[in-house]
Amino acid sequence: MFRQIGINVRASAWKQVRFNSTNSTPALNWVDFLKLKKENHVMNITASVFTTLAGGVVTLTYLGNYEFDPEKPILGMDPIMMMGGGVVLGGFVGYLFGPTIGTSLFRLKNRSILKQFLQKDSIFLTKIKANRVDPSSQSFSNPVPDYYGEKIYSLKGYKQWLRDCNAYRRKTKEFL
Structure with a gap:
């Protein structure tokens, strides 16, 4: 039908379009x-x-x-x-x-x-749990960086949190 009016459409392009999409977001x-x-x-x-x-x-x-x-x-x-x-x-x-x-x-x-937010939150908390430091060797001069990741509100903040965790690990290895 579209070829008749001068529009050249590849067949694979039609496979990429979903008219009855259930996920509109x-x-x-x-x-x-x-x-x-x-x-x-x-x-x-x-x-x-x-x-x-x-x-x-x-x-x-x-x-x-x-x-x-x-x-x-x-x-x-x-x-x-x-x-x-x-x-x-x-x-x-x-x-x-x-x-x-x-x-x-x-x-x-x-x-x-909300469903996507809760899924991402679960993944985020799993990443926080995997990358957090062991607080057993904390001190006044070497405090634990945001153990639960509550103050992370940007990718820049997350990267800074990872750097702080690595610095904490390095300090605990060097000074123990």
Whole structure:
């Protein structure tokens, strides 16, 4: 049909085109994976800030409406100090909920490539586990470089982490 209208098409070119493709998203490369990893971290930190403030405000609102006798100690301590500690504790509990909410938002936002992200994350963690150093000989002058690879958000950072791990190994061999 295409030859009739003047378009010369090789038969092998048609084999490369898939009209009913099930995978409409391109493969996730390492640069994009590390950007998504950083985005997940930023979302977790942001959610932690908001949940910390929300936990503190909710606790302060509850304790502000609670009637207590300011002259009677609570658990042997000054009631105002206990109320302040309760607000700090409420903020801390809110902080602990932050990463859960941040991860949920990240998964909801990136659900189209989530499967690829989780596969790359598994491969990344396997590479980190294979290349990390033995922390048994660490000291103040020779600390372990980012044992879990939590601060790696770029290929440049990963290469630097590998160099730091090799420098750590070299130092432990030379000074033991």
